[in-house]
Amino acid sequence: xxxxxxxxxxxxxxxxxxxxxxxxxxxxxxxxxxxxxxxxxxxxxxxxxxxxxxxxxxxxxxxxxxxxxxxxxxxxxxxxxxxxxxxxxxxxxxxxxxxxxxxxxxxxxxxxxxxxxxxxxxxxxxxxxxxxxxxxxxxxxxxxxxxxxxxxxxxxxxxxxxxxxxxxxxxxxxxxxxxxxxxxxxxxxxxxxxxxxxxxxxxxxxxxxxxxxxxxxxxxxxxxxxxxxx
Numbered sequence: 001x002x003x004x005x006x007x008x009x010x011x012x013x014x015x016x017x018x019x020x021x022x023x024x025x026x027x028x029x030x031x032x033x034x035x036x037x038x039x040x041x042x043x044x045x046x047x048x049x050x051x052x053x054x055x056x057x058x059x060x061x062x063x064x065x066x067x068x069x070x071x072x073x074x075x076x077x078x079x080x081x082x083x084x085x086x087x088x089x090x091x092x093x094x095x096x097x098x099x100x101x102x103x104x105x106x107x108x109x110x111x112x113x114x115x116x117x118x119x120x121x122x123x124x125x126x127x128x129x130x131x132x133x134x135x136x137x138x139x140x141x142x143x144x145x146x147x148x149x150x151x152x153x154x155x156x157x158x159x160x161x162x163x164x165x166x167x168x169x170x171x172x173x174x175x176x177x178x179x180x181x182x183x184x185x186x187x188x189x190x191x192x193x194x195x196x197x198x199x200x201x202x203x204x205x206x207x208x209x210x211x212x213x214x215x216x217x218x219x220x221x222x223x224x225x226x227x228x229x230x
Contacts, residue, residue, distance in 0.1 A: 004169050004176050005195035013191060013225040014198025016177055017205060017218060018071060019048035023061035025213050030066045032215065033222045035198070037062050038093065042072035042083050048211055052086040059087060067091055069118070075099045077107060084112045093118040093143065097131075105138040116140040121168065123160045123180070129171050136174040143200060144168060146180040159186070162193045169195055184220045188228045199225050 016036035020026050026037050040048045041055040050058065059068045070089035074080055075096035084092055092108070092115055094100055105117060118141035121132045132142055144165045146158040160180030169176050178196040183204030191199060201221055207214045 004172075004174075004197045005191075013196075013228065014175075014177060015222050015225050016069065016179075016198055016200040017213065017221075018069075018200065018202040019211070020058055020213070021048060021050060021054075021211060023058050026058050027061045027063070028215055029213070029218060030061075030063045032219050033226065034066060034218065036067045036069045036091065036200075038069040038071050038200075039087075040071045040073075041087060042070075042074040043079055044073035046073065052083075055087045059089065069093050071095060077104050080104075080108055081111065084108070084115055089115060091116045091118050091141070093120070093141075094139075095120040095145075097122075102138055105135075109138075118143055118177075120145050122146065123164050123168070125164075128164065129168050132168045132172050132176075136172045139174070141175045141177055142168075142172065143177045143179055144194075144196070145200075162190060165194045165196075182221075184217055184224060187221060187224050191225065191228045 014035045017029055017034045018038035019040045020037055029037050039050055039055050039058050040046055041050050062068050067090040069091040070083055070087050071093040072083055073095055075098055117139040119135045119139045120143050121128055123144050144160055146160045158181050165178060175197040177198040177200050178194050179200035182190055182199055182201045187199055205213055205217045205221055
């Protein structure tokens with residue numbers, strides 16, 4: 001099993017690309033070698049949020065072995081269960097923090113044993129290390145991201161504190177994906193500094209002033225990430 005570079009040297013990064021809004025984009029990402037294709041879904045609205053029918057159409061276009069990731073801001077068991085039932089992702093990515101308890105996560109794992117769980121940890125201070133260690137036994141992936149005044153759910157385009165992110169990678173025994181302002185200009189340095197199991201890009205692989213992906217940037221991002229190792 002692939003682990004964080006700090007635990008076991010790996011030569012291929014997991015590459016995760018958010019936030020996809022059409023089946024055509026998703027299929028292109030699969031052909032470019034992306035490992036995780038993410039769609040924002042659920043009842044909490046946002047610029048990229050897709051309804052369940054749109055999410056299902058996008059997921060239907062994703063080819064194996066690429067994993068379908070449902071990103072959500074929802075934080076209630078009923079809404080998270082509905083997302084799993086309706087969209088059937090390979091990975092459910094929970095970005096919310098409030099009310100996301102051990103009991104909630106255990107119930108999800110019990111009911112949807114075939115769906116992996118990913119939890120966002122926002123890299124702010126030493127408490128972020130404590131939070132990551134708390135969740136590592138409850139989920140399959142931790143995603144490290146940044147926040148700003150306008151977004152408490154990540155996807156800010158702001159570069160994460162890599163030094164602190166590295167400390168989190170060193171502190172946990174779970175797959176860590178690094179997000180936060182990653183693009184072709186900095187992904188190699190980020191990997192070498194943080195040594196995560198994977199990297200995530202959203203804003204810096206979009207077309208300018210658009211919510212559609214720049215496939216040339218995605219292609220270059222994938223090549224750089226997968227050739228960099230640790």
